[in-house]
Amino acid sequence: EEQLVQSGAEVKKPGESxxxxxxxxxxxxxxxxxxxxxxxxxxxxxxxxxxYPGDSDARYSPSFRGQVTxxxxxxxxxxxxxxxxxxxxxxxxxxxxxxxxxxxxxxxxGTLLTVSS
Amino acid sequence: xxxxxxxxSVSGAPGQRVTISCTGSNSNIGAGYDVRWYQQLPGTAxxxxxxxxxxxxxxxxxxxxxxxxxxSASLAITGLQAEDEADYYCxxxxxxxxxxxxxGGGTKLTVL
Numbered sequence: 001e002e003q004l005v006q007s008g009a010e011v012k013k014p015g016e017s018x019x020x021x022x023x024x025x026x027x028x029x030x031x032x033x034x035x036x037x038x039x040x041x042x043x044x045x046x047x048x049x050x051x052y053p054g055d056s057d058a059r060y061s062p063s064f065r066g067q068v069t070x071x072x073x074x075x076x077x078x079x080x081x082x083x084x085x086x087x088x089x090x091x092x093x094x095x096x097x098x099x100x101x102x103x104x105x106x107x108x109x110g111t112l113l114t115v116s117s
Numbered sequence: 118x119x120x121x122x123x124x125x126s127v128s129g130a131p132g133q134r135v136t137i138s139c140t141g142s143n144s145n146i147g148a149g150y151d152v153r154w155y156q157q158l159p160g161t162a163x164x165x166x167x168x169x170x171x172x173x174x175x176x177x178x179x180x181x182x183x184x185x186x187x188x189s190a191s192l193a194i195t196g197l198q199a200e201d202e203a204d205y206y207c208x209x210x211x212x213x214x215x216x217x218x219x220x221g222g223g224t225k226l227t228v229l
Contacts, residue, residue, distance in 0.1 A: 059216055104155070104163070
């Protein structure tokens, strides 16, 4: 079964760093882009960027460039999303999804991030 | 402000037909990019509903259909059922965004 499994919920303080993960299985992880999508509380979906695990080519939406870093470790079929200094406004659910032919054809279960002092 | 514009909400009675619009511009839908639609049931991850503007993935009921014309697209749902109550998002690409996608703001469907 093709699936993406994300790391668990996080509670962090402003200024802290964080790296969340997205592990793929059931398909060739290096052949497809992984997209990261944010959903702030009660709000819509925002496309943050994409990363190609085969060569770690990463492309960011203008709104997220410089705010987060995407990376991947193809040896363990895992993509990552990283913050160096969290803000309260980073609170939300973060989804990874596989991109196939431009479609986000299946998604991880989401990682809930709460940033609060 | 999303690049793709959707109505915030639509509603319909069981058995009725509803449509959800997605309005873009000449740099996204009008540039020839296909539109996708995703369904997000409460408390769950989004699910691909329509791809290639008009195609359904295996397992998606034919009560859902997609269309595209010019700079806009639409999702139609026929035979409305209570289980269809969810948020729906359109998604496409834009010539200005280097292969990164864009979503519409989302539409909340209420089944009366």
